[in-house]
Amino acid sequence: MIFINLAIESIFWLVNIIVSVCIGMIFLFLYLKDKEKKKLIFVIAFISSTISHVYCLFGYNNIEQGILGYNVYNWTAIPLLIALFIALNSRFFKTKEIYDKKFSVFVGLNLLCFVFAWMPINSNIILTPIRQIISIELIVGSVYWLIKTHDRSYLIYLTVIFFFMLGGIGMARNINFLPMVSYPLANIFILFLFVNPFKTINSKSDGISSFFTLEQKLKTSEKKYRQLFNSMPASICLLSKDGTIIESNGQMANNFNLSPEEIIGKNIRDLLPPDIYKERNDIAIKVLNSGKMQENKDERNGKYFHNRYIPIKMGDENNIMVIANDITHENKIKIEKEEKMRDLRNTELATLNIMEDMHETVQDLEKAKSEILEKNEELTISTEELQAMNQELDVIREQLSDINQNLEYKVDERTKEVHRLIEIKDEFINQLSHDLKTPITPLNTLLPLIQKKCEDEKIKEMLTVCIEKVKYMKILVKNTLELARMNSPTLELQQDDINLADEVNSIVESISFNYETNHIQIENQIIDDIHLKVDTKHFKELLFNLVSNAVKFNKDSGTVTINAEETKDNMIQISINDTGMGMTEEQVNHVFDEFYKADESRHDFTGTGLGLSICKKIVEKHQGKIWIESTGIGKGSTVYLTIPKGTDQ
Structure with missing residues (x-):
């Protein structure tokens, strides 16, 4: 048991x-x-x-x-x-x-x-x-x-x-x-x-x-809290009093391109620009000292934030909770609203001004209405007078029409007469030049022979004067004939491509005796690849006259500068500058007139007053322009002319 x-x-x-x-x-x-x-x-x-x-x-x-x-x-x-x-x-x-x-x-x-x-x-x-x-x-x-x-x-x-x-x-x-x-x-x-x-x-x-x-x-509650915390649209973080981030939600971490785990333990001082950190640090000190919430607004990277700083006591530690709301959209709406309000106020002021102007305009219109009524009365009275005046004007209009018809007929007759006289003049000059050329030719040949055989010095001096006069007459006849040919509407130019620099060098060599005697320096600054399409014979005559004048009217040891450049309208602009006697404004205005001499004090036999007139006709025949510029007596002159550009070789 x-x-x-x-x-x-x-x-x-x-x-x-x-x-x-x-x-x-x-x-x-x-x-x-x-x-x-x-x-x-x-x-x-x-x-x-x-x-x-x-x-x-x-x-x-x-x-x-x-x-x-x-x-x-x-x-x-x-x-x-x-x-x-x-x-x-x-x-x-x-x-x-x-x-x-x-x-x-x-x-x-x-x-x-x-x-x-x-x-x-x-x-x-x-x-x-x-x-x-x-x-x-x-x-x-x-x-x-x-x-x-x-x-x-x-x-x-x-x-x-x-x-x-x-x-x-x-x-x-x-x-x-x-x-x-x-x-x-x-x-x-x-x-x-x-x-x-x-x-x-x-x-x-x-x-x-x-x-x-x-x-x-608690863990489940913390997980729910964490999910709620991270899903908050506001940026939230918990800071210690030295600025270390104890806790942060995802939105705050995203503002600094960090994850919530990475941002924990970092100091806010290392994440913010110095100026913004200083402002926030001052506010944090006030929060810790007063124990009361503080607020501020700031802008960072194009975004605007409304920040709240809330004191939080955790055990023996005094911390700060920062809640930052992104108010960029609200701020934009606020700015737009302020702009709209400003526009509205401006519109309201403009409307008031318009109303005042309209009131004044209405008053002016009332006044104008009264004046118009008065004028209408006056116009009613003067209507009969106007009708009478219209009848008189009709008569005058008929008379003017007859006068205009007679005037047009007379203008046509006078124009035909002018053209006929011009033709007669050109024919007369041409015939006169031929008639003068016939006796001048033997005189130009025989007088030098007679001078050589004559032993009497006084007779030789007289013969010298006669020879100079005959030469002058020959040049005058030659230039007159040339001017007459240039005035002829039937003149046709034989245009060829020429190298401008080569032509200028040729002219300079042909007059070397003249400028070397007076120690005048000629500078040809024209580049080699400029070509012109011109009548070679007339263009050489043009260059010869212009360069010879620059040398002739220059001072001793002076300078003649020749240059050329292309213009925007496919033309070549040639300039011939001298450091000579210069010209007045009146001389510049008349220098291209026929038989005009700029220097009347020089009674030599080399100038006929037709050289520049012939130059102008040659340039115009080439569809160009010519003009002279001078700043005054003793300051030199510059001749400008434009000639069509040729084909580059």
Whole structure:
């Protein structure tokens, strides 16, 4: 019979051990899932409880079996009570840091229990009041929280405490059946209380049953908070008093092209331009000193922000929460609104001005209306007079028409007469030149021969004067004939391409004696690749006359400069500049007139007054223009002429 009783007790304690091990394994599995130290507390507690049950299996629950085994049995049962005490009072330390501290205290107490368990003294005197104090606190706490929260999980907790107390009474009274049944039931209720598979994280319960789910709730809540925090349109960050970023949402990080993880730990001083940082730092100092919210607006990278600086106290640290709202769009709307209001005000002023002008205009119109009415009366009176005047004007108009017809006829007659006279003049000049040329030719030949044979000096001097007169007459006749030919409308030019620089050099060489005698320097600055389309014979005569005049009317040791350049209308402009006697404005205006001599004081026989007239006719025959410029007497002159451009060779 004793053997059967021992066998039954052993089976019950073995079941107790298996239940404790299984529950401990369940808590260990839960701990490995999320590394939550609250679960590890119960893993350690059930390991200790399993050790206590093992010692009960071997009969060490009685001091008669040995003081050491009895102490191990008693002390290893304490950690489970401590774990239940921590779970009950979890409402008072919900932060992770406090849980870590409580875990350290729990481990320390377990080590003390194991140390005391191996001491060879009877510890029942110490353990009994400890068990009683913990049990009373657990019962009182459960009842308190049950009344306060009306959470039925505290009834289950009281049931656990009841079964443990029942087991303790049985152990104390040597009623072995009670602990063998009550301890497994208590462990099962613990499992049901803390690891209920039907509980969800979203449960609204905040009682003892939320001991393990509370941290998960906190994590879920933190995740929701984080999602909400990062989805906020405003840029938000939490700064320490030295400017280090403690927390930031995604919008604030995006403003600096960083992720929320990268921006944490950076100093705001390193992210902002110096001027903006200085302004924000001054505001932050005011916030920390006054403890009141401050606001400001600033612009960065083309965006406008409205910033709020809110003091936040976290423990002993004074921090600042910065909320920056992007008001670029609102600012743009505000500016547009202000511009519209300004335009509206300007429009309103313009409208008022228009109204004033209209009022004045209406007054003027009324006045004008009165004047018009008066004028109408006057016009009505003078209508008859106007009709009479119109009749007189019709008569005068008829008379003027007759006069115009007679005038046109007379103009045509006079024009024909002028053309006939011009033709007669040209024919007369031409005939006169021929008639004069006939007797001048033998005189030009015979007089030099007579001068050579004559020995009388006075007669030679007279013959010299006659020879000069004959030469002058010859030149005059020649130029007159040339001018007559140039005036002829039937004259046709034989145009060829010539090299301008070569022609100028040829002319300069032909008159070298004249300018070398007076030490006059001629500079031909015309480049080689300028070509003209001209009548070669007449153009050479043109150049000869112009260059000869520049030398003739120059001063001793003077300079003649010849240049040419292309104009925009495909013409070549030639300039011949001298440093000679110069001309007055009147001389410049008449220098191209026929038989005009600019220097009347020079009564030589070399000038006929037709040279420049012939030059002008030659230039005009080539569809060009010629003119002279001079700044005054003694300041030299410049002759300009334009000739059509030839083909570049």
